[in-house]
Amino acid sequence: MKQLDVKLYEYLLGKLPEITTSWLAMRKVEKDSIYSLSAHPEMEETLREQNKFTNLTVISSLLDDPEIFEKNKIEWAAVVALSRVNSNTPIEEVIKALSKLRITYWRLIKKFQLVNADEIKLEDYMRWSETLNNAFDQIYISFAETYNEYINSKFDVQQSLINELSSPVIKITDKIGVVPLIGEMDELRARILLESIPEKSLEADIEHLFIDLSGVTVIDTLVAQQIFQVTKVLSLLGTKCTITGILPAIAQASTELGLDFTNIQTFSSLQLAFTKEFLIMEQ
Structure with a gap:
């Protein structure tokens, strides 16, 4: 490491509070x-702490x-990206803030150059320019990658929760349950249905389950296969299954696919099924 690089490193290290304040x-x-500028004082303190880490x-x-920079970069990206995801800060705002910080650095390096003009050559200035600009570029990339990972993970958790809540097993007696499906039924949701409903039925000790499709807006043959x-x-688990609200077109398409529903009770509506099973009295 060149002596001038050490000198610049120590100079910038000693200017950390000034860098943050200027930023x-x-x-x-x-x-x-x-x-x-009008953010809560607590947020300003958080920004100060994180900016020190950035610097x-x-x-x-x-x-x-x-390897020191690489390690610092990964740890920094993990901390700052999580903080920005939790505060719902758009990624472009972070990039803009980092760009302003880069400007602060070059203002300080200009001051450093004026004080040490006799020692600094053009090649030194070019080397610092390449090193520091590359460092900023690298933290941009690392931040964006980590930010997107957190966002995708957060989305997956939320989507999983939505899917979980969208296929509830509701007990109407000690041994009888209903799964009212509502909205669009795509292949992913149908697969989650396959994974969750048998498990929920076992946990609830359901002996007869009614799957009601009358509230489903879109269902295709692939979804019919999953159902x-x-x-x-x-x-196979010993639970009797009745399907209600299935559309004639889907029933016909399912038959053409070789899906044999003849051993499964089907009704045009949940009310009719309950009436036939004497769960409700006919009016």
Whole structure:
């Protein structure tokens, strides 16, 4: 590591509070942004702490050991990306904030160059430019990748919860349950249905399960196959299954696919099924 690089590293290290203060001073009043000048004081303190981490990461790129920067970059991205996902901060706001921080660095390096003009050559300035700009580019990429991982993970958890709630097994007697399916039924939801309903029925000790499709807006033959598989699994577990609200077109298509529903009770409506099973009295 060149002596001048050590000198710049130590100079920037000693300027950490000034870098953060200069960066925060560039804020403007922005609605619903953690980077807003009008943000809560607690958020400003969080930004100060995280900006210090950002600066330590960027400055570590000046060291001889690239593994130090790489380690810092990964840890920094994990902390800041999670924080921005939790605060619902758009990724473009973070990139904009990092770009402002980059400007702060070059202002300081210009001051450093003025003080050490006799020692600094053009090749030194070019080397720092390449190193620090590359460091910022790398943390942009690392942040974006980690941010997207957190967002996708959060989406998967939410989608799983939605799917879980969209196929409830409701007990109407000690041994009888109903699964009222509502909305669009795609292949993914049908597969989750296959995985969750038999397990829920066992947990609830259901002996007769009614699967009501009357509230389903869209259902195709692939989904019909999954529902047929649900009935087969339930049968193997000793649970009787009745399907209600199935459309004639789907019933016909299912037959053409070789899905034999002849051993499964089907009714045009849940009310009719309950009437036939004497769960409700005919009017």
